[in-house]
Amino acid sequence: MKKLKVDLEYIAICMDDQDRLDQNYYLDLENGETIMLPREVIDALEDEELLKSLPQGQLKLVDLAKDILAGNPRYVEIPVKKRKEGFNDILEFAEKINNSRIKEKITILLHGKAIWRKFKEILQEAPEIEKEWLKFKNEKEKKNVVAWLASLGIEPISEEVIDHGALNH
Numbered sequence: 001m002k003k004l005k006v007d008l009e010y011i012a013i014c015m016d017d018q019d020r021l022d023q024n025y026y027l028d029l030e031n032g033e034t035i036m037l038p039r040e041v042i043d044a045l046e047d048e049e050l051l052k053s054l055p056q057g058q059l060k061l062v063d064l065a066k067d068i069l070a071g072n073p074r075y076v077e078i079p080v081k082k083r084k085e086g087f088n089d090i091l092e093f094a095e096k097i098n099n100s101r102i103k104e105k106i107t108i109l110l111h112g113k114a115i116w117r118k119f120k121e122i123l124q125e126a127p128e129i130e131k132e133w134l135k136f137k138n139e140k141e142k143k144n145v146v147a148w149l150a151s152l153g154i155e156p157i158s159e160e161v162i163d164h165g166a167l168n169h
Helices: 010-017 039-044 046-055 062-069 083-096 100-109 114-124 127-151
Strands: 002-005 023-028 034-040 075-077 155-157
Touching: 010 023, 010 034, 010 127, 023 039, 034 062, 039 046, 075 127, 083 100, 083 114, 083 127, 083 155, 100 114, 114 127, 127 155
Parallel strands: 002 155
Antiparallel strands: 023 034, 023 075
16 A cells, blocks of 8 residues: 555535535645645636636646646546435434434434535534534544545555544455
8 A cells, every 4th residue: 555645524524514605625645735726727728718718726727727627647536525424424323322312303404405414403502412423524534534434445644543444344
């Protein structure tokens, strides 16, 4: 496995960006840099007028965007976390809750609509459980990033220590 210094937290944030309407994310497999390409830059590659109107900061990304979109194997698109994975995370977290009232509320909401909104409302009722959720979610996301990187043959070098136990099945 190739060791590469990466920002696990930022990659997790990129994976969590479900819509990707305004940008897309890539990982540089040589230096570990996470690259955010704004939609304006991507669109400007196909429209000369848009290209001329890009702000200076975005003009600097044009050559990089061309390289990435041409399929340079140095860059890999960071995948989007599937909504179902988030739902499964709530299920897994609910199993660990000791507060039976909150656990029951979460179990009931999983069979309805607007699950995320309702879940957040329940967590606001119980700040200590909300803290547990945020810790659980953060660890889960980092493990997902580590697993994705492993699928690319990359072992992340990070300043944070990751519990790899869940990956060694």
